[in-house]
Amino acid sequence: MGNLKRFGVSLNSDLLTKFDKLIDNKGYGNRSEAIRDLIREELVSEEWKSGNKETVGVFSLVYDHHESDISQLINNIQHNNLNIIRSSTHVHIDHHNCLEVIILKGKSKEIKKLTDQLSSTKGIKHGKLIMTSTGSGLT
Amino acid sequence: MGNLKRFGVSLNSDLLTKFDKLIDNKGYGNRSEAIRDLIREELVSEEWKSGNKETVGVFSLVYDHHESDISQLINNIQHNNLNIIRSSTHVHIDHHNCLEVIILKGKSKEIKKLTDQLSSTKGIKHGKLIMTSTGSGLT
Amino acid sequence: MGNLKRFGVSLNSDLLTKFDKLIDNKGYGNRSEAIRDLIREELVSEEWKSGNKETVGVFSLVYDHHESDISQLINNIQHNNLNIIRSSTHVHIDHHNCLEVIILKGKSKEIKKLTDQLSSTKGIKHGKLIMTSTGSGLT
Amino acid sequence: MGNLKRFGVSLNSDLLTKFDKLIDNKGYGNRSEAIRDLIREELVSEEWKSGNKETVGVFSLVYDHHESDISQLINNIQHNNLNIIRSSTHVHIDHHNCLEVIILKGKSKEIKKLTDQLSSTKGIKHGKLIMTSTGSGLT
Numbered sequence: 001m002g003n004l005k006r007f008g009v010s011l012n013s014d015l016l017t018k019f020d021k022l023i024d025n026k027g028y029g030n031r032s033e034a035i036r037d038l039i040r041e042e043l044v045s046e047e048w049k050s051g052n053k054e055t056v057g058v059f060s061l062v063y064d065h066h067e068s069d070i071s072q073l074i075n076n077i078q079h080n081n082l083n084i085i086r087s088s089t090h091v092h093i094d095h096h097n098c099l100e101v102i103i104l105k106g107k108s109k110e111i112k113k114l115t116d117q118l119s120s121t122k123g124i125k126h127g128k129l130i131m132t133s134t135g136s137g138l139t
Numbered sequence: 140m141g142n143l144k145r146f147g148v149s150l151n152s153d154l155l156t157k158f159d160k161l162i163d164n165k166g167y168g169n170r171s172e173a174i175r176d177l178i179r180e181e182l183v184s185e186e187w188k189s190g191n192k193e194t195v196g197v198f199s200l201v202y203d204h205h206e207s208d209i210s211q212l213i214n215n216i217q218h219n220n221l222n223i224i225r226s227s228t229h230v231h232i233d234h235h236n237c238l239e240v241i242i243l244k245g246k247s248k249e250i251k252k253l254t255d256q257l258s259s260t261k262g263i264k265h266g267k268l269i270m271t272s273t274g275s276g277l278t
Numbered sequence: 279m280g281n282l283k284r285f286g287v288s289l290n291s292d293l294l295t296k297f298d299k300l301i302d303n304k305g306y307g308n309r310s311e312a313i314r315d316l317i318r319e320e321l322v323s324e325e326w327k328s329g330n331k332e333t334v335g336v337f338s339l340v341y342d343h344h345e346s347d348i349s350q351l352i353n354n355i356q357h358n359n360l361n362i363i364r365s366s367t368h369v370h371i372d373h374h375n376c377l378e379v380i381i382l383k384g385k386s387k388e389i390k391k392l393t394d395q396l397s398s399t400k401g402i403k404h405g406k407l408i409m410t411s412t413g414s415g416l417t
Numbered sequence: 418m419g420n421l422k423r424f425g426v427s428l429n430s431d432l433l434t435k436f437d438k439l440i441d442n443k444g445y446g447n448r449s450e451a452i453r454d455l456i457r458e459e460l461v462s463e464e465w466k467s468g469n470k471e472t473v474g475v476f477s478l479v480y481d482h483h484e485s486d487i488s489q490l491i492n493n494i495q496h497n498n499l500n501i502i503r504s505s506t507h508v509h510i511d512h513h514n515c516l517e518v519i520i521l522k523g524k525s526k527e528i529k530k531l532t533d534q535l536s537s538t539k540g541i542k543h544g545k546l547i548m549t550s551t552g553s554g555l556t
Binding site (some may be wrong): 025026027028029033035037038040041044046056058060062064079086087089092094096097098099101105110116118120122123125127128129130131132133134136137138 | 440442443444445446450454457458461475476479480481493503504505506508510511513514515518519520522533534536537539542543544545546547548549550551552553555
């Protein structure tokens with residue numbers, strides 16, 4: 001895990017005031033914890049840019065299942081990419097609307113390609129991707 | 140939770156030998172723990188027989204998503220019963236086969252009616268229901 | 279998929295009456311569909327007996343998360359078996375009770391060993407396994 | 418659903434070229450589909466700002482389950498908010514790392530409060546929220 005190091009950060013006082021307010025609202029215990037989260041976020045973001053690193057994504061889709069054959073279509077697209085899909089969870093929100101949440105593990109470029117394809121499918125109301133991480137590069 | 144009581148059980152020695160072997164295989168620490176599980180199982184079973192008690196079911200379906208419009212059909216049936224479905228998880232097993240696991244909470248007779256309907260849908264290869272419990276009647 | 283064959287079945291009339299009533303209650307369209315399901319069920323059951331065939335299980339656990347460190351324990355046991363766990367879904371039933379549903383894919387004897395270990399963990403109120411199938415041996 | 422209307426959009430040609438390239442990469446069939454998605458995204462974003470509208474969120478957490486009692490802690494926090502949690506799915510990524518994906522339905526300010534609390538919990542490596550929608554305000 002590595003040992004704990006300490007370093008100083010210089011910051012404009014206005015920016016620091018805003019940052020302190022933000023981390024207080026979010027419930028962080030101190031600035032270091034909040035800074036650590038920013039750094040991890042940046043590392044995850046870099047992991048995704050490379051395209052070829054093994055990473056983890058969570059993709060959410062909202063759609064109306066009455067739209068022609070959309071359930072069938074979404075299921076077929078997923079089966080053609082089953083090597084990068086871990087599981088998907090479906091919540092029946094109301095009589096019309098479905099939420100489907102797909103957990104993906106694979107190269108970031110493959111995940112992006114699949115989620116772009118799903119997002120642009122006719123009948124999808126809202127599609128959104130969380131780019132997260134296997135955690136193995138984060139401590 | 141109630142306090143712990145102790146009572147004796149008389150048993151044919153052959154039956155006891157078999158029971159001890161069984162609970163040893165299953166990894167129980169002692170007979171009381173194994174007996175408690177049998178009693179809880181019986182209570183859950185009674186809860187389900189009554190038909191009108193609020194309970195919890197887990198239903199698994201295996202099907203080939205290439206079969207005509209089966210994904211669409213299964214999704215529609217679930218939306219017509221969304222008051223008793225908590226969520227469903229889908230695993231894409233191979234290019235043909237899907238596993239769908241539905242978590243249900245409601246009256247046992249409603250759960251049975253829905254899962255019978257799903258099981259007897261054309262194209263379903265294997266449908267099976269776990270009758271479990273909200274846990275509130277078990278200690 | 280193979281082509282459709284037809285064969286005759288002789289049955290005691292009383293047994294047939296009971297069977298017809300049962301399949302009518304369950305919503306089957308005809309006897310052949312119901313018989314097909316019985317045969318598949320038997321095939322799945324054989325698949326599980328062999329111990330070494332790749333198969334699929336769905337395991338449900340009900341427990342009170344206030345019981346000492348049970349969430350931690352269950353999570354640790356699962357991580358030690360991550361090669362056969364596909365995903366697990368957690369539903370918070372009430373302030374005390376949790377339902378956890380684990381989807382497993384692997385050799386039946388490995389799945390049984392793990393689910394026996396989880397069932398016999400102190401604090402588990404109800405543990406139950408669906409023995410289902412990858413679907414690849416069923417048509 | 419409302420009927421289809423058509424309106425014109427004036428755009429700088431450079432911007433249009435970039436936009437066309439973007440939607441082509443993402444696989445959209447035409448500009449209108451891509452514009453519809455942008456408008457829906459804006460509507461979802463407004464829904465979340467209001468704080469009091471019923472909406473849907475998907476929250477992902479990555480953590481090392483060996484960290485003291487983190488599984489227990491996360492489970493307890495969720496049970497204290499069970500009215501807004503629909504289900505959560507857990508994937509055991511490797512021997513150390515867990516991914517937990519929580520599906521939330523409730524007022525956006527309640528969802529944000531809970532997910533901020535979870536994100537700032539000691540031991541969480543990466544927490545991220547998708548703000549999506551029940552779909553009922555989107556067509």
